Every structure is written in C-alpha cells, then in structure tokens.
Amino acid sequence: MLDPADPAFARDPYPFYARLRAQGPAACVPLANGSSAWLVTGYEQARAVLADSRFSNVPPRGAGRPKADSPAQRARARLGRHMLNTDAPDHTRLRRLTAAAFSPRRVNALRPRIEVLVKELLAELGSRAVGGTPVDLVDGFAFPLPVLVIGEVLGVPEADRADLRAWTYRVGSPTDALPAGAVDAAWVALHDYFEQLIADKRARPGDDLFSDLVHDSAEGGLTDGELLAMAFLLLFAGYETTMNLLASASLLLLAHPAERAAAEADPSRRWPAVVEETLRYASPLEGTTWRRATRQVDLGEGVHIPAGASVLVVLAAANRDPAFFDDPDTFHPARYLPAPGRARPAPHAAFGHGPHFCVGSGLARLEAQIALPLLFSHLPDLRLAADPARLPYRPGLLVRGPQTLPVHLDGNSTTR
Numbered sequence: 248m249l250d251p252a253d254p255a256f257a258r259d260p261y262p263f264y265a266r267l268r269a270q271g272p273a274a275c276v277p278l279a280n281g282s283s284a285w286l287v288t289g290y291e292q293a294r295a296v297l298a299d300s301r302f303s304n305v306p307p308r309g310a311g312r313p314k315a316d317s318p319a320q321r322a323r324a325r326l327g328r329h330m331l332n333t334d335a336p337d338h339t340r341l342r343r344l345t346a347a348a349f350s351p352r353r354v355n356a357l358r359p360r361i362e363v364l365v366k367e368l369l370a371e372l373g374s375r376a377v378g379g380t381p382v383d384l385v386d387g388f389a390f391p392l393p394v395l396v397i398g399e400v401l402g403v404p405e406a407d408r409a410d411l412r413a414w415t416y417r418v419g420s421p422t423d424a425l426p427a428g429a430v431d432a433a434w435v436a437l438h439d440y441f442e443q444l445i446a447d448k449r450a451r452p453g454d455d456l457f458s459d460l461v462h463d464s465a466e467g468g469l470t471d472g473e474l475l476a477m478a479f480l481l482l483f484a485g486y487e488t489t490m491n492l493l494a495s496a497s498l499l500l501l502a503h504p505a506e507r508a509a510a511e512a513d514p515s516r517r518w519p520a521v522v523e524e525t526l527r528y529a530s531p532l533e534g535t536t537w538r539r540a541t542r543q544v545d546l547g548e549g550v551h552i553p554a555g556a557s558v559l560v561v562l563a564a565a566n567r568d569p570a571f572f573d574d575p576d577t578f579h580p581a582r583y584l585p586a587p588g589r590a591r592p593a594p595h596a597a598f599g600h601g602p603h604f605c606v607g608s609g610l611a612r613l614e615a616q617i618a619l620p621l622l623f624s625h626l627p628d629l630r631l632a633a634d635p636a637r638l639p640y641r642p643g644l645l646v647r648g649p650q651t652l653p654v655h656l657d658g659n660s661t662t663r
C-alpha cells in the first residue's frame with residue numbers, strides 16, 4: 248500500500264522504491280485512495296515506456312473528481328490543454344515550434360539576465376536576515392528565481408512580476424492551505440493575464456522567447472488557445488521542478504561540506520557535476536506525468552501491463568537503479584566528471600526520455616549552474632538552521648523537494 252500523502256514517504260521514498268524494484272521493473276501498487284497504479288521503477292523499462300507510443304499522455308475523458316462549473320474551473324481546463332497532455336501528431340507540431348524557440352543560442356543569451364536576477368535575490372535575502380534569525384532558502388531563493396526567469400522567457404513586464412509570483416504561489420498550493428477562494432481567484436487571474444499578454448505580444452512583439460512562439464508562422468503557428476496553454480505549461484513545468492533542483496542541491500551541499508569545497512576549488516568542472524548528480528540523486532520530478540496503456544504491453548521480465556492501466560514512470564527510482572548506477576544511494580558528483588579512459592556513467596532520467604523529453608533542460612541546467620556558485624560565494628557563512636533529516640517534503644508522487652530550508656546567513660548564530 249502506498250500513501251503519497253504520508254510525510255515519512257514524502258521525505259524518503261527511496262527504500263519503498265528499492266523494495267518494489269527488487270520485485271521487478273514494474274508493479275501494480277494499491278494506493279491509499281482505493282485505486283491502484285502501475286509504477287515503473289527499473290531504469291531500462293522507464294526509458295522504454297517513455298519512448299513507446301502505446302502509452303498515451305492524453306488524460307482519459309472525465310478523469311479526476313467531477314468539478315462544478317465555475318470561472319476558475321473553466322480557466323484551469325483551458326490552461327491544461329497543453330502539449331504534455333497530447334500525443335503525436337498534435338504533440339509533434341507543438342513540440343517542433345517550442346523546441347525551435349528554446350534553441351541553445353536563445354537559452355544561453357539569458358545568462359546575463361539570470362546573473363542579475365540571482366544577485367538581486369541574494370541581496371534581498373541578505374537584508375531579511377537581521378539579528379541572526381534563520382531565513383527560508385526555498386521562499387527567498389529557490390521558489391522566486393525560476394518564476395522570475397520564466398517571467399523573462401515569457402516577456403512579462405517587470406511591473407507584473409510580483410503578481411506572477413503571487414498567483415504562481417497560490418495556484419501551486421494545496422486548496423486547503425490558503426483562505427477559501429484565494430486559489431480559485433489566482434487561476435482566473437493567471438488565465439486572464441496570459442490572455443492579455445498574448446494580445447500584447449501579437450500587437451508589440453518583444454525580444455523574449457515567447458514572442459518567437461507568438462509570431463512563428465511555420466505550419467500555421469500556434470492558435471491563441473494553444474499559446475495560452477503553452478504559457479501555463481512553461482510556467483508550471485519550469486518553476487516547481489527548478490525550485491526543487493535548487494533547494495535539493497543547496498541542501499545537499501550544506502550537508503556535504505567537502506563537496507561544496509571541491510566545487511568551489513574547481514568550479515568549471517565541478518559545478519556542472521554537482522547539478523547532474525543532484526538531478527540523479529534527488530530527482531526534482533519524482534515521477535513523470537501519468538501515462539495510459541492503450542493496449543496490453545509486454546515490458547519483459549514477465550511484466551505485462553494491461554490495456555487501460557494508469558502508469559507512472561518513477562524517475563526517482565530509475566535514477567537509483569543499481570544495475571545502471573554504482574552505489575546509487577550515495578551523493579557522489581564526481582561520477583559525472585569527465586575522465587579520459589573511464590566509461591561514461593548512464594545518463595540520468597531526470598529530464599525524462601522520448602518525445603516529451605524536457606524542453607527546458609538547457610535552461611534548468613544554466614539556471615542552476617549560475618545560481619548555486621553565486622549563492623555560496625555571496626553567502627560564504629551559509630549554514631543549515633534545521634536538522635536535514637526532519638525537514639518536511641512536498642507530498643505526492645509528482646514532484647520532490649524540501650518544503651522549507653531554514654538557513655543562517657552569518658557566522659555567529661547557532662544551528663537549532
């Protein structure tokens with residue numbers, strides 16, 4: 248029985264996944280809500296499922312609990328019609344246009360702006376830590392940075408960034424965590440804001456990536472409805488994942504001072520290795536989005552997934568498959584250092600695989616490789632202000648990362 252809401256499971260799901268993987272590369276698991284799902288935990292089978300067109304990304308009609316019609320519900324439905332919820336050939340067209348906008352040249356051109364945003368955030372964070380009180384690195388750094396960067400990608404004017412940050416926070420929070428109506432109001436505000444943004448970009452294109460998408464006329468370009476869902480997908484696929492990468496990497500380095508020192512001593516080789524190893528060891532997306540088997544599929548090793556089954560590819564488990572990664576439960580960035588004469592390690596699956604492979608992987612890597620060195624060089628006395636083994640983690644099977652990360656910024660305060 249798997250209870251994704253269990254705080255102990257959220258903090259450390261790895262022993263559960265290891266037991267499951269030891270029984271076979273995929274298994275049908277009963278869930279605490281009374282349903283069941285196929286969880287794919289083997290590395291090879293995870294990649295096979297993600298590349299196999301017999302598994303569909305289109306949510307079945309009427310999926311989830313029925314919801315009363317309301318403006319918020321209509322906003323959610325329109326924003327949810329994005330390419331991660333489509334299969335070929337619809338997906339192929341949307342994907343081609345998006346991948347062109349996210350070319351390495353376009354993404355690398357964001358470097359100077361990302362550096363400025365990181366430095367501004369660190370200055371703001373420093374000013375919050377008065378009198379030795381701990382500050383939350385998730386709230387002050389790991390959450391706002393990806394939202395600000397996606398604001399750059401979407402060409403959101405600076406004056407609107409605080410609104411974008413507030414709506415994103417509300418829409419991403421569990422309904423019962425905020426006052427009644429606040430989450431619904433944020434869905435509607437985000438929907439209306441993106442509609443207006445698209446109209447503005449059509450009238451006055453900027454030099455942002457999203458303007459390229461709005462004005463790309465190849466294959467007829469994207470419709471307003473497709474652009475609306477795309478803006479939402481970029482925001483949501485990009486912020487929570489990168490937030491978890493930044494938070495987990497910061498936590499791992501604070502808990503492994505020797506790895507931090509090694510990265511600072513050999514920055515050009517070691518920081519990229521820290522980022523890759525964090526992606527493997529602490530996969531920010533615990534599982535991919537749900538797939539549905541359109542027919543029975545033989546995955547090998549005696550595993551037959553029946554037609555109609557809901558399937559979750561557990562990236563966090565695949566990335567710790569001992570058949571592909573030596574000593575998988577150890578955080579060991581050096582495994583990703585280039586070493587002549589040594590076989591390259593298996594690529595981690597943190598960005599997925601196959602047709603839906605992450606469009607923003609280059610941007611996420613760039614962001615982390617800029618933000619982490621700046622964080623540690625600007626705040627050299629950074630220290631944990633809580634026991635890492637007791638930090639609360641985000642519940643659920645989709646994303647994984649600490650909910651809060653209390654730190655001291657100066658050298659004088661004592662760790663609780």
Ligand code: HEM
Nearest residue numbers: 330331484485488489492535536598599603605606607611
């Ligand atoms: C550490 C950060 C990130 C991680 C771990 C991550 C991971 C992933 C994974 C695993 C998928 C595939 C999901 C599936 O197959 O169900 C995906 C898809 C996607 N990601 Fe990312 N992502 C990250 C950052 C970003 C960023 C910064 C952006 C853009 C701003 C982005 C945009 C997308 C989009 C648009 C898709 C859908 C691609 C498609 O359907 O073809 N991601 N991501």
